[in-house]
Amino acid sequence: MAGEEQQIKKRKKGHAQQHQLKRQGRRSYKEDQEIAELEQRLRDGAPPRGSNPLAAQEGAGATTSYAAARTFDELPLSQYTKDSLKKHKFVTLTAVQRATLPHALAGRDVLGAAKTGSGKTLSFLIPLVEKLYRAKWTRLDGLGALVLTPTRELAVQIFEELRKVGHFHDLSAGLLIGGKAVAEEAARVHRMALLVATPGRLLQHMDETPGFDTSGLQVLVLDEADRILDMGFAATLDAIVANLPKERQTLLFSATQTKSVRDLARLSLTDPEYLAVHAEAATPTPLKLQQAYMVVDLDKKMDVLWSFIRTHLKAKTIIFLSTCKQVRFVFEAFRKLRPGVPLRCLHGGLKQARRTSVFYEFCNEKAMVLIATDIAARGLDFPTVDWVVQADCPEDAATYIHRVGRTARYMSSGRALLLLLPSERGGMLKLLEDAKVPLTQIRPNPSKQQTVTPALQALLSKDQELKDFAQKALTAYLRSVFLQPKKDVFDVTQLPVEDFAASIGLASVPKLRFLRRVKSGPGGKSREEVIEVGGKAALQEEEEQAEDSEEEEDGGEEEEQEEDAAAARRAGAASTSGRASASPAAAAAAAAAAAAGGKKGKRAAGLEELEEQQAAKKLKGKDGGARKANGGAAAEAAGNEDDEDDFLVVKKRNVFAEPEEEERLMKEAAAAAEADGEDGKKKKKKKKQKIKVGSVSGNRMVFDEQGNALDPLAQLAKEGLGDEAAEAAAAAEALSAREGVYVVASRPEERFKIAADLMRRRDKEDRARLKQLKKEIKLEKKARARAATGLEEQGPVATLGRGSDDDEEEEEDDDDEGGSGSEEEEEDEGRRRRGGRGGRRGGDDSEDGDGGEGSSDDDDGDGGDGQRRGTKRPEVAHFGMARKDGGAGAGAGAAGAKAAAPATSLAEQEALALKLLSMRR
Numbered sequence: 044m045a046g047e048e049q050q051i052k053k054r055k056k057g058h059a060q061q062h063q064l065k066r067q068g069r070r071s072y073k074e075d076q077e078i079a080e081l082e083q084r085l086r087d088g089a090p091p092r093g094s095n096p097l098a099a100q101e102g103a104g105a106t107t108s109y110a111a112a113r114t115f116d117e118l119p120l121s122q123y124t125k126d127s128l129k130k131h132k133f134v135t136l137t138a139v140q141r142a143t144l145p146h147a148l149a150g151r152d153v154l155g156a157a158k159t160g161s162g163k164t165l166s167f168l169i170p171l172v173e174k175l176y177r178a179k180w181t182r183l184d185g186l187g188a189l190v191l192t193p194t195r196e197l198a199v200q201i202f203e204e205l206r207k208v209g210h211f212h213d214l215s216a217g218l219l220i221g222g223k224a225v226a227e228e229a230a231r232v233h234r235m236a237l238l239v240a241t242p243g244r245l246l247q248h249m250d251e252t253p254g255f256d257t258s259g260l261q262v263l264v265l266d267e268a269d270r271i272l273d274m275g276f277a278a279t280l281d282a283i284v285a286n287l288p289k290e291r292q293t294l295l296f297s298a299t300q301t302k303s304v305r306d307l308a309r310l311s312l313t314d315p316e317y318l319a320v321h322a323e324a325a326t327p328t329p330l331k332l333q334q335a336y337m338v339v340d341l342d343k344k345m346d347v348l349w350s351f352i353r354t355h356l357k358a359k360t361i362i363f364l365s366t367c368k369q370v371r372f373v374f375e376a377f378r379k380l381r382p383g384v385p386l387r388c389l390h391g392g393l394k395q396a397r398r399t400s401v402f403y404e405f406c407n408e409k410a411m412v413l414i415a416t417d418i419a420a421r422g423l424d425f426p427t428v429d430w431v432v433q434a435d436c437p438e439d440a441a442t443y444i445h446r447v448g449r450t451a452r453y454m455s456s457g458r459a460l461l462l463l464l465p466s467e468r469g470g471m472l473k474l475l476e477d478a479k480v481p482l483t484q485i486r487p488n489p490s491k492q493q494t495v496t497p498a499l500q501a502l503l504s505k506d507q508e509l510k511d512f513a514q515k516a517l518t519a520y521l522r523s524v525f526l527q528p529k530k531d532v533f534d535v536t537q538l539p540v541e542d543f544a545a546s547i548g549l550a551s552v553p554k555l556r557f558l559r560r561v562k563s564g565p566g567g568k569s570r571e572e573v574i575e576v577g578g579k580a581a582l583q584e585e586e587e588q589a590e591d592s593e594e595e596e597d598g599g600e601e602e603e604q605e606e607d608a609a610a611a612r613r614a615g616a617a618s619t620s621g622r623a624s625a626s627p628a629a630a631a632a633a634a635a636a637a638a639a640g641g642k643k644g645k646r647a648a649g650l651e652e653l654e655e656q657q658a659a660k661k662l663k664g665k666d667g668g669a670r671k672a673n674g675g676a677a678a679e680a681a682g683n684e685d686d687e688d689d690f691l692v693v694k695k696r697n698v699f700a701e702p703e704e705e706e707r708l709m710k711e712a713a714a715a716a717e718a719d720g721e722d723g724k725k726k727k728k729k730k731k732q733k734i735k736v737g738s739v740s741g742n743r744m745v746f747d748e749q750g751n752a753l754d755p756l757a758q759l760a761k762e763g764l765g766d767e768a769a770e771a772a773a774a775a776e777a778l779s780a781r782e783g784v785y786v787v788a789s790r791p792e793e794r795f796k797i798a799a800d801l802m803r804r805r806d807k808e809d810r811a812r813l814k815q816l817k818k819e820i821k822l823e824k825k826a827r828a829r830a831a832t833g834l835e836e837q838g839p840v841a842t843l844g845r846g847s848d849d850d851e852e853e854e855e856d857d858d859d860e861g862g863s864g865s866e867e868e869e870e871d872e873g874r875r876r877r878g879g880r881g882g883r884r885g886g887d888d889s890e891d892g893d894g895g896e897g898s899s900d901d902d903d904g905d906g907g908d909g910q911r912r913g914t915k916r917p918e919v920a921h922f923g924m925a926r927k928d929g930g931a932g933a934g935a936g937a938a939g940a941k942a943a944a945p946a947t948s949l950a951e952q953e954a955l956a957l958k959l960l961s962m963r964r
């Protein structure tokens with residue numbers, strides 16, 4: 044591997060020269076030749092239409108066909124892409140990549156479906172970058188490729204992955220998401236070859252930004268396609284598609300793919316390849332995911348949640364709730380009760396800067412609880428999540444699958460817990476059984492259960508704001524249940540509302556009135572029936588709820604944290620009292636004390652939270668024995684950690700047959716990846732059992748993960764693996780009986796290795812970014828000096844987006860390059876003058892499943908002191924070598940708007956660099 048890195052370094056010089064030539068308006072012979080060869084290979088070796096490349100045997104027809112490719116190197120990819128992938132340690136293809144890349148590279152429309160965490164993102168990013176490279180795309184050609192995603196966080200994540208794939212390319216890419224200043228984006232959007240966008244913001248630019256030309260679009264990608272195609276985005280998507288050329292390649296990906304002909308017709312697909320990699324798998328969820336459900340009365344839900352958190356202090360957990368207001372309430376209330384693990388919340392009501400910082404914080408922490416709405420349900424690739432807890436029932440099986448998919452990603456394992464109300468149990472379990480989701484029933488261990496209600500009551504009695512949050516949360520929850528279409532699962536009339544209200548600390552129930560459509564009989568007209576829930580303030584509360592703009596006081600929260608931190612500093616050494624109150628009584632007392640003190644109390648609570656986090660950090664750094672040696676809360680916390688999972692007790696195993704074969708193959712893949720990591724040249728051992736299948740060409744078939752046709756594999760599973768599977772199940776049962784706890788697979792070592800690698804990689808990227816930023820500043824200083832002496836009229840522009848840690852020489856070379864951009868800039872200007880398009884503005888801008896915040900232009904910028912790395916990441920990237928082409932940003936990336944804006948002073952940029960540095964420390 045070290046040798047390969049050396050080679051990449053060597054080639055990088057060559058890549059820089061190629062880009063230099065291009066900038067001078069000359070394309071190198073080498074690139075032209077490579078493109079011609081790639082085109083030829085793509086034509087000659089394309090897999091037959093309707094075939095699934097997973098079925099192609101390794102080595103078969105290797106001279107021409109790339110359908111059997113197992114590594115990225117075996118695919119017809121440009122050297123830029125190959126080197127970029129290698130640099131980011133992508134070597135071996137995952138199943139979905141093997142199935143879809145050969146078709147997508149051949150230019151075909153693809154509908155790709157594969158389990159969560161299986162690598163779909165690279166399956167569409169690679170063809171997209173390659174297509175533009177082979178088309179010799181320049182920024183004068185307008186928008187070449189577009190990726191649409193349902194949420195902003197997912198867009199940010201895909202954009203980062205795109206920067207990896209395009210590391211050595213010379214292409215400009217931009218990120219368009221709501222919650223940012225639209226004007227800043229408008230200044231650059233017309234120069235971008237690739238865009239990753241949420242639908243609402245993209246349409247806004249289509250409607251309002253002059254010079255934004257999408258008529259030459261080559262590739263359209265819909266990630267989480269079924270979500271983007273559903274009703275929530277329907278009008279927006281239709282309006283976007285109306286602005287795109289019909290002649291284009293379209294790639295649709297999701298773990299729960301749409302097959303609706305009507306949906307697909309809206310996108311005018313041409314003879315699409317439908318590749319459902321895991322369609323015949325025993326379960327639609329990852330194999331290394333252990334899933335359980337627990338039946339809980341509504342008024343016991345808070346106790347269960349609190350107990351869960353308190354017994355999983357070392358875990359990284361996502362808790363899903365139905366609405367923003369529930370998330371806000373549970374987060375605020377639990378935060379005040381200091382469970383002994385850091386808490387964060389993520390929902391559409393937060394401002395974008397906060398959302399992004401929470402996203403990255405959660406990525407980087409090892410033990411944390413993220414309380415979230417379904418905004419976090421799809422696509423997000425948080426590393427090493429241990430638990431997904433669905434505190435509120437998902438609206439359907441697809442939502443369940445996406446939510447649990449936030450854990451057990453790629454090669455990792457994970458656990459998921461679904462809380463079901465007695466009234467939801469039958470209907471939901473039926474849906475999940477139909478979807479082949481394997482579930483084990485568990486129940487709470489009464490001896491480990493903690494009651495949080497008294498603490499909540501104490502809190503609410505003193506804290507009016509929290510009480511308001513509680514009332515709104517209750518109303519929002521009941522409303523969401525009422526609005527669910529699946530009435531056999533969600534029946535608001537079955538809910539013990541008063542008990543629930545009391546359990547969250549409310550003395551009385553706000554009255555609610557809902558309308559229900561009732562059929563009066565067969566063929567009869569439907570009529571509306573009023574269902575009343577709760578006490579008097581019904582309608583008023585309901586209306587308030589509807590009007591509430593979801594605008595949260597996020598800034599206030601940050602302000603408060605800042606204050607608390609300052610208070611902590613002033614207070615000197617951290618107090619040891621009152622941390623991580625383990626018992627509900629202590630929690631109640633602490634809550635009451637915190638609430639009683641008003642602002643002072645808030646400060647005290649904040650201070651304690653800070654201490655608690657510090658204690659938690661300390662705990663993490665030491666081994667179990669040392670942890671126990673710690674006094675006070677630390678020991679208490681450690682004790683609780685040791686109890687982990689005693690809270691969850693197996694009640695009934697109800698696991699559908701699991702394909703042990705897949706598990707075995709995944710282990711092999713992991714071992715192969717490991718081997719790759721150790722020695723790139725070392726040949727992998729081929730342990731895989733080869734299954735001969737008949738000719739599949741011409742038949743549209745679904746295949747298992749290994750590309751085997753269904754019948755032979757099913758046969759093999761029955762004959763060859765039956766005993767193994769039975770043994771494994773028996774062992775699990777035995778363990779369960781012996782331990783009396785929920786069966787937990789020992790955490791594989793590679794999981795930590797992957798996480799550690801990821802962290803190291805990200806740290807490295809950050810250091811590189813900082814280095815780059817400093818360089819930009821230096822360049823700008825130089826350029827200003829030159830401009831001052833009349834050598835250069837236009838100011839240079841900061842360029843980021845390479846994430847490289849060793850591009851120095853090339854950048855210095857480029858520094859002298861100068862000038863080719865001004866001509867292009869003129870052309871750009873001309874295009875801008877030609878004006879934008881009209882077009883209607885359809886749908887709302889809310890890209891978040893739970894209502895979101897719309898497309899407010901609130902310019903909260905990247906700001907957010909205390910935010911981590913994420914918010915400073917560039918939203919515009921120029922792949923490839925650094926440039927200083929005098930083109931006032933023409934196509935050049937920027938370290939966020941602030942670093943890029945010519946008006947930004949050097950002092951500000953330096954401050955930004957220092958801030959970035961201090962954040963990394």
Ligand SMILES: Nc1ncnc2c1ncn2[C@@H]1O[C@H](COP(=O)(O)OP(=O)(O)OP(=O)(O)O)[C@@H](O)[C@H]1O
Pocket residue numbers: 132133134135136137140157158159160161162163164165297298421422423424448449452453
């Ligand atoms: N070929 C590969 N080699 C190593 N790691 C990979 C490869 N492909 C993808 N990954 C990693 O696997 C993880 C999951 O990939 P990705 O996010 O693309 O999954 P997904 O299928 O899109 O999941 P979801 O359905 O939840 O959106 C990512 O961290 C990604 O970097």
